[in-house]
Amino acid sequence: MKISRRFAGLAALLVAGLLGTTVHIVTTAESADAAQTSLRAADPSVLRVGGTYVGVQSVGDNGIAVRQASSPAGLATAAARTVFTDSQRLGEVWAPEIHYDGGRYYIYFTMGAGANHRMYVISSATADSGYGGATKLNLPDDRWAIDGTMFVFNGQRYFVWSGWAGTTNVEQNLYIAKMTSPTTATGSRAVISQPRESWERVVGNPFINEAPEAIKDPNGQLHVTYSANGSWSEQYCIADLRLRAGGDPMYVWDWYKSNGCLFGSNRSTMMAGWDPTLYVNGPGHHSFVLLNGDINTSPPAGSSFPLMFHAVAKGTPYAWSNRYWYTGSFMWWGAITYSRANVPGSTTNTGYSIKFFE
Structure with a gap:
């Protein structure tokens, strides 16, 4: 029998109470369960504007x-x-990400080949029409870049993306740069995560490391969750970067990485205390469904905090062509320590982490 997210949340509270863990619930079920939608696609990006998703x-x-809908x-x-x-047929168009800023919609996406x-970026005053031609973002160093997302933290706009350090395909790191407007990056880029664990x-x-998504926890600390391992494998999973309180988003050693996957389908890669998925393989490239897509609205008012992610149903061959959009939810999970070694600064940081629900 599949346990509803409502009962899962209650069970989590009971366990947390027994263990003395500080928990902040930001979601219970709107419906009985999360579900595979009928949309066979990848890389969901969803926000809420008023009552419209x-x-x-x-x-x-x-x-x-x-697309627009009431849920x-x-x-x-x-x-x-x-x-x-x-x-112009410049190449593949990948992973569009929609944002709402100053009364306009901005869609960031990757375009190119090899x-x-x-x-x-394209922009419009209307969600589903009126977009002009694409403008290339002037990201620092002008290297290979995908999966970009924009957010405002402590009054400063930032852009985070997955990219290469040089001009060859060695590894995909997460980079951050400041922005002076939704379409203009400034200064240098800084790496905040590399796939080294x-x-x-x-x-x-x-x-x-790809598909970064920013969100702010109940303590006001910044998180950038991201997908790790190859998207062509059921080892694909979601992990977390947490910025220390008062830290500088541009300084790599102010970020602390979860000690394993937080949402994945293989127990061997999950962080201690986190369980693998029961119904899907390789969950990844998710979207926190925030009001206006603004991290400063998170956690939002109300009891539900929806999530969209892509995955492949268990029992189905893992392939890009078998990915579907799924609805889901998450909750903040308090007093969790992330640890690291052989780097500057403190070796541990304790704060909120995230529990994801299918």
Whole structure:
């Protein structure tokens, strides 16, 4: 029998009480369970504007479409309106990410072929129409870049993406840069994560940190969750970077990494105290469904904190073509220590982590 998320949350409270763990619940079930939607696609990006949920996806190999619905699950059957087509045929259009800033919608996406993948942006005052031509983001060093996301933290706008250190495909790191507007990066880039832990190097060539998503915990600390291991493998999973209180997002040693996957399908790579998935393989490239896509609204008012992610159903061959969008949820889990060694600064940091639910 599948246990509903509501009962899972209650069980978590009971366990936490027994263990003396500080827990902050930000979600109980809106419905009985999370579910596979009917949308066979990857890389969900979803936000809420008023009472409308807006989702964006790549279509074909060179387009972007927007869907709108009254619930996250409803996006799968909502009409998909194409808002961008790469008429120049620059290459693949991957992983669009939608944001709402200053009354306008911004969609960031990767476009290019091979080593020429770069980040681009389009914008409109309307979610599903009126977008102009694509503008290439002037990211520092102008290297291969995918999966970019924008957020505002402590009054400063930042952009985080997955990219290469040089001009060859050795590994995908997470980089951050400051922005002076939703379309303009400034200054230098700084690395904040590299796939160097054993649990994120199970599947590689290259080894991967990608699909970053920012969110702020109940203590006001910044987190960037991300996907590790190759997306072509069921070892794909979600991990967490937590910025120490008062830390500088541009300084790598102010970030502390979870000691394993927080959402994954293989027990051997999960962080201690976290269990693997029961119903899906390789969950990854998720979207925190935030009001206006703004991390400063998280946790939002109300009892539900929805999540969208892609995965492959257990019992189905793991392949990109078998990925679906799934609805899910998460809760903050307090008093969790992330540890590290042989680096500057403190070796441990204690704060909120995240429990994900299928």
